[in-house]
Every structure is written in C-alpha cells, then in structure tokens.
Amino acid sequence: MSAGGNCGACKQPLWPDQVLELTDQSFAAHTGRSDLPVLVDFWASWCGPCKMMAPQFEQAAKDWRGKVRFAKLNTEQAQGPASQFGIRSIPTMILFQNGREVARQSGAMNQAQISQWLQSKGIR
Template sequence: MNIKLTCLSCGQANRIPQDRLRAKPKCGTCGAPLVGAAPVEISLDVLKKAERMDDLPLIVDFWAAWCGPCRMMAPEFAKAAQALQGVARFAKLDTEAFPAAGGRYGIRGIPLLIAFRGGREIGRRTGVTPAQEIADWVGASAGK
C-alpha cells in the first residue's frame, strides 16, 4: 500500500510504499529525506499542504527563539523524533517567522505540539514534555 507524504523541504507530494518508510525514502523532486530521524524546520505553506495530504502522522512543534520552555523542549522533541522514525514525522514551525500560524491554529501558548493526519488535527499538547511522554502521546493520538 502506498502512502502520501509531502516533502517538508520543497512541498512536493510523494507516494511511498508503506513498507519502505524505514528505508530512508527521498523526495522525487528535491532529494530531501521524507522520513528522517530529526525534526525539520518548515514554512507555513508547507505545513498547510502536509496537514491536508499526509497519511503518516505529522507532529509539529510550534515554538519561538525567545521562549525558554521551547528551548528546553527542543532536545526532548528531537529524541522523540528519533525514537518514532517511520511511525510519525516531526517538524518545527517558528511562530515568530510565521505569525499567521497563531490565528490559523488557535495558538494560545508555546511550546505547542499539534498532531495532524489525513487532513485533520488528531491531537494537541502544550508545555514542555519529556521525550517518552511525547512518544506515548503520539501513539495514543495516532491510534497505535
């Protein structure tokens, strides 16, 4: 079975056989990894497309450089991304660089994690969260 994934670098839609998710598939257009072991910085335009199209859960950390708790959570988010490689994709969106994200996603505080899959939001969590709790939350949100 093929799944749809948006390249988090160029925004191109890709179809990948599900059994190849752990084989480090790359975007057919730009060659960027589609499923990596680390969170990817994304733009609001790419997020809008990925949230609509992706079949694999996309976990987005909404953050800002001035936010102390966001900086504290960054290594935990990265650990969770590594642990869940092939199960979910992890991305970071800088709310200072993309202020329109606040209104679009109803952001009231950061750090904020939102999980998307198949065109809808499947979960939301605020505050600094340890890697294991993020992994547990992703599993519960994705129905695993």
C-alpha cells in the same frame, strides 16, 4: 539510502533524520498531504520551555521515524498557521492526520512523555 526510502524523482530521503522546519508557505503542504501523522511543535526562540523541549522533541522524532513526521513551526516567523490554530501558549504540539487536527498538548514534555502521548492517541 535512508531507512524510510528515497524520493524517486530527486533521490532525497523521504524521512530525513532532522525535524522539518515549517514556514507559512510549507505548513499546509506538509500537514495536509502526509499519509503519516504529522506532529507539529509550535514554538518561539525566546521561549525557555521551548528551548528545553527541543532536544527531547528531536529524540522522539528519531524514535518515531517512519511512523510519525515531526515538524516545528516558529510562531514568530510563521504567524499565519499559529493564528489559524489559535496558539495561545507555547510550546504547543498539534497532531495532524489526513490534514486535520486530531490532538493538541500544551507545555514542555520530555521524549518519554511525547512518546506516551502519541501512544495514547492511538499512534503505534
């Protein structure tokens, strides 16, 4: 059993250890229906700073497990949400609460900076 509990229907962990990979099809469902804040990293495979930030983002996801849901969206493969939210530079993180954007940060950050940024947005 995972620390965040399991789904009653499918028995899968509600909060798996890994960062969720979003697609055009899954983006709205995951950012709009979560009771917890959702932090989405908009990135691309060719982006050097994105690659540098990836392990830091994954570590922050482990630190915030059960408090914030961490997800990634590849802007090359899922251009709809990237366009909808006006992503102009990557990496860009957007924090969603109750389906709405509440904060945005562009540029690579390390794990401590991600945590500090979340705390500055009132996430505990």
